[in-house]
Amino acid sequence: MKEQLLTRRTVMKLGAMAGAAAVCPGGAGIVSDLIGMGTGNAYAAEKAPRTIPVSRIPGFNGKQPNIVLILCDDLGQGDPGCYGDKTIRTPNIDSLASEGVRFTDFYSSASLCSPSRVGLLTGRYAIRSGIVFPLQSGGQSTTSKFMQSLARRFGKLGAIDMSVKSMVDGIPDEEVTIADALKVAGYRTGMIGKWHLGDFSHDPQYHPMKHGFDEFFGTPMTNDELPNPLYRNEIMLEKDIGLNQARLTGLSTSEAIGFIERNKGSQPFFLYLAYHAPHLPLYASENFKDKSGAGIYGDVVEEMDWGVGEVIRYLKDNGLEDDTIVIFTSDNGPWYNGNPGEDFRRRKGESYEGGFRVPLIVRWPGKIVPGSLCTEPAQNIDFFPTLSALAGVGTPPDRIIDGKDITGLMTGESKKSPHDALYFYHVEQLEGVRSGDWKYFHYVNHYTWPQPLDKPTTTFGKMSQDKFLGNWPNLYNLKTDPGENYDLASRYPEVCTKMEKLMSNWEKDIKANRKGWIKKQ
Numbered sequence: 001m002k003e004q005l006l007t008r009r010t011v012m013k014l015g016a017m018a019g020a021a022a023v024c025p026g027g028a029g030i031v032s033d034l035i036g037m038g039t040g041n042a043y044a045a046e047k048a049p050r051t052i053p054v055s056r057i058p059g060f061n062g063k064q065p066n067i068v069l070i071l072c073d074d075l076g077q078g079d080p081g082c083y084g085d086k087t088i089r090t091p092n093i094d095s096l097a098s099e100g101v102r103f104t105d106f107y108s109s110a111s112l113c114s115p116s117r118v119g120l121l122t123g124r125y126a127i128r129s130g131i132v133f134p135l136q137s138g139g140q141s142t143t144s145k146f147m148q149s150l151a152r153r154f155g156k157l158g159a160i161d162m163s164v165k166s167m168v169d170g171i172p173d174e175e176v177t178i179a180d181a182l183k184v185a186g187y188r189t190g191m192i193g194k195w196h197l198g199d200f201s202h203d204p205q206y207h208p209m210k211h212g213f214d215e216f217f218g219t220p221m222t223n224d225e226l227p228n229p230l231y232r233n234e235i236m237l238e239k240d241i242g243l244n245q246a247r248l249t250g251l252s253t254s255e256a257i258g259f260i261e262r263n264k265g266s267q268p269f270f271l272y273l274a275y276h277a278p279h280l281p282l283y284a285s286e287n288f289k290d291k292s293g294a295g296i297y298g299d300v301v302e303e304m305d306w307g308v309g310e311v312i313r314y315l316k317d318n319g320l321e322d323d324t325i326v327i328f329t330s331d332n333g334p335w336y337n338g339n340p341g342e343d344f345r346r347r348k349g350e351s352y353e354g355g356f357r358v359p360l361i362v363r364w365p366g367k368i369v370p371g372s373l374c375t376e377p378a379q380n381i382d383f384f385p386t387l388s389a390l391a392g393v394g395t396p397p398d399r400i401i402d403g404k405d406i407t408g409l410m411t412g413e414s415k416k417s418p419h420d421a422l423y424f425y426h427v428e429q430l431e432g433v434r435s436g437d438w439k440y441f442h443y444v445n446h447y448t449w450p451q452p453l454d455k456p457t458t459t460f461g462k463m464s465q466d467k468f469l470g471n472w473p474n475l476y477n478l479k480t481d482p483g484e485n486y487d488l489a490s491r492y493p494e495v496c497t498k499m500e501k502l503m504s505n506w507e508k509d510i511k512a513n514r515k516g517w518i519k520k521q
């Protein structure tokens with residue numbers, strides 16, 4: 001095997017596949033059934049141009065702000081200094097917080113990359129679009145597809161955690177992104193960095209420029225999914241970034257500034273800057289390598305902090321800062337390195353706070369009180385309705401938008417979250433709900449991949465649940481116990497009943513209308 005393919009994800013995949021192969025009972029029936037799984041592509045056929053069911057709000061006379069949305073990959077809420085980390089130096093992110101608002105109880109809408117990103121861009125939980133698991137590259141070999149399919153079969157027994165996959169290969173055309181909506185509002189739109197909503201090098205319909213972005217620079221896949229090509233707009237610049245990744249943060253930063261340079265002017269702009277960092281594998285450039293007190297992970301975060309500072313400096317130097325809302329967040333909790341924040345339980349891939357809680361800092365001079373704090377719960381599905389409202393466009397009337405406008409929480413005009421309930425999915429399974437200070441779980445997948453032996457939906461899980469492992473449901477009070485250490489379910493049965501009702505009603509609605517279409521009256 002070539003050195004460049006030995007990323008952590010590759011090793012994990014191989015381990016899972018080897019495990020599956022070792023216990024494979026064989027049989028021509030299964031083999032013929034498995035070959036070809038996932039090779040079909042429902043979106044490959046020619047289609048009519050997309051229509052965007054969004055319109056400007058009549059009478060809107062607000063000043064449309066420029067929008068810079070900075071998304072990190074796997075950055076823990078606790079990593080920036082303003083969230084409490086004492087080891088990694090993040091002066092630029094900290095300045096954003098001292099000049100804007102910092103949210104303590106902000107959540108991604110999934111604990112994994114692709115589902116969190118589709119939630120962020122569409123304002124809808126990932127279950128609606130069907131992107132429920134990190135999307136794989138479209139160029140897998142037949143052998144690889146066969147082994148993955150086999151592994152999923154064994155996953156259903158509880159032997160390995162590959163029982164599920166995304167229901168689609170990329171973002172469906174029917175979904176409306178923030179960029180689509182902002183274009184209707186007259187914005188110039190650009191995306192830089194990691195897309196991860198479909199491998200457009202194999203399926204061009206998943207390209208960001210087919211989903212509302214005027215410009216693109218970056219890669220279709222995550223940085224450990226190789227080969228991962230580098231694109232400018234729809235032109236492939238490199239077939240594979242490989243492990244030559246120490247340049248990525250610098251490249252994304254200079255491209256971000258280039259986008260603003262090209263597009264500042266009469267039209268407002270929307271920049272979605274999705275850094276590849278600090279997702280594994282970790283590479284920092286020479287200026288940052290071995291400089292932090294937190295190993296290579298700290299080096300990478302400090303370089304990204306520098307990038308954030310460069311973008312802000314450009315806005316300030318060009319008189320754009322008062323007209324620009326800057327949003328800084330992450331797509332899910334930290335993975336093997338990183339600080340989940342406070343004493344939050346667990347990490348990426350799980351529904352405990354450590355998997356979902358992410359930083360959110362919003363800076364908008366003159367609109368947001370410098371150094372303010374918001375402790376109300378919100379989730380990244382809220383960006384779509386919030387930014388649409390600020391830009392003067394309505395949300396699509398033909399579908400349910402799960403997010404809410406949180407402008408009031410950002411400015412301090414509202415003291416209460418617009419959400420009665422926030423939901424926590426593991427892949428396609430609803431595991432928990434937060435309402436007020438309470439968080440309630442049916443079950444939590446302990447992501448000790450690839451051996452989720454306690455998963456209640458598997459054969460092994462059913463056998464072991466009551467006897468050895470599980471003790472569900474669980475109820476936590478996040479105000480007194482943010483670490484989710486002490487189960488209060490038996491003490492507060494009436495709260496459990498209320499939370500159970502929230503979950504069962506939600507699941508009933510999803511079952512009846514997963515995609516959330518609203519029929520015309």
Ligand SMILES: [Ca+2]
Pocket residue numbers: 073074112113279331332
């Ligand atoms: Ca991620």
